[in-house]
Ligand SMILES: Cc1cc2nc3c(=O)[nH]c(=O)nc-3n(C[C@H](O)[C@H](O)[C@H](O)COP(=O)(O)OP(=O)(O)OC[C@H]3O[C@@H](n4cnc5c(N)ncnc54)[C@H](O)[C@@H]3O)c2cc1C
């Protein structure tokens with residue numbers, strides 16, 4: 001058997017930000033590289049590439065996951081949401097707005113992952129305490145901000161979302 | 165970082181996965197949540213030629229009651245174990261342990277079966293499942309069998325499962341009224357994995373004395389260890405803070421932990437006594453409520 005046949009590419013169907021994609025991927029393709037390199041959705045970042053930093057966080061069937069630790073083939077049949085899918089036309093998602101209002105970023109590298117985790121948190125807990133926010137961000141590292149403004153940004157967004 | 169090339173098969177049933185395991189033998193590997201396997205493959209610590217995905221097998225997820233047991237499907241992710249009404253009602257110690265694994269993203273992907281099968285000596289679930297006296301249903305092409313937790317974790321990253329077996333269910337006895345369970349963990353500050361942890365299941369009579377105790381310690385050996393001396397010390401005694409402290413002080417007896425870059429032997433043994441006390445106290449507290 002040739003190596004090519006042995007490690008045959010696999011067809012997958014994934015809905016990303018509401019758009020359905022039929023694609024063919026090498027089994028070893030990680031979801032984050034599928035998003036960035038095959039779909040050109042470069043908002044999702046690769047930080048550590050070792051499951052630690054959370055820069056690559058996206059939603060898979062509505063849940064925050066580290067896309068550097070998911071194979072693209074594991075997303076077959078699933079819905080994926082990336083940071084590009086949050087805004088409603090020209091209107092930012094409240095969490096995106098919160099990061100702007102409360103200066104929740106400096107270099108911005110960690111921001112897409114932070115935002116995706118925060119959105120997941122607020123979907124499951126609309127009124128989190130500071131401690132709950134910090135606990136929820138355990139899997140997201142930021143080398144710039146010291147986290148204080150990130151927590152403020154998420155609180156700002158939570159309040160805005162509760163007011164509707 | 166990429167894993168080395170491999171072939172991927174999405175199994176549609178346990179039988180199909182079992183047949184694929186036989187077909188691929190040593191070169192095949194089961195994939196559950198991938199949160200231990202994929203990092204290891206990216207680092208090329210493991211390079212299976214074929215991945216057999218269990219994530220596509222229906223029927224392996226969820227928590228249900230079966231007689232006097234809770235049955236947890238092997239593919240149930242940590243988040244769903246931690247938030248299960250049944251787990252929160254009957255097995256708070258398991259809810260404790262599953263909610264301190266890694267972080268939200270890890271808990272959204274990692275599975276209870278994957279954690280148990282992986283048998284990492286620094287993992288949380290083996291410890292609490294030992295305290296809760298769980299058993300594991302494993303299936304092969306020739307049938308299924310049940311393995312008691314005390315016989316399951318045989319060595320570092322090694323279990324009593326054979327290479328042609330799949331873990332399908334985790335069975336946990338529903339504790340009788342008057343019983344409480346809890347889990348306490350000292351996480352490594354960088355990795356979040358267990359430095360030392362303790363799980364406890366304590367039954368307490370209305371009179372206040374202990375009628376049954378199972379205490380398990382993580383981080384002191386190649387897998388979870390029963391703190392037998394602690395259990396004996398509690399048996400039949402009133403569960404006062406003094407007696408709990410005296411029993412917990414024996415939690416590291418007859419263990420041979422190894423020093424690592426973060427913690428020395430003496431420190432680990434001391435911390436084990438502290439966390440055993442915390443777990444027992446919390447379990448007793450839950451009996452009252
Ligand atoms: C950043 C990070 C932090 C983590 N922190 C912690 C922590 O604090 N505490 C902790 O306990 N764990 C931690 N983990 C590990 C996590 O809990 C894993 O999800 C778990 O150990 C493995 O489960 P999985 O479903 O991902 O299994 P996989 O990675 O898919 O599989 C692991 C192994 O088990 C085998 N296997 C899987 N399922 C079965 C089955 N049903 N039958 C037979 N064999 C099977 C696979 O072949 C493989 O060898 C962490 C992981 C990451 C990435």
Ligand code: FES
Nearest residue numbers: 047048049054068
């Ligand atoms: S790039 Fe995925 S966790 Fe860091």
Ligand code: FES
Nearest residue numbers: 106107142143144
């Ligand atoms: S803003 Fe720079 S890493 Fe977070």
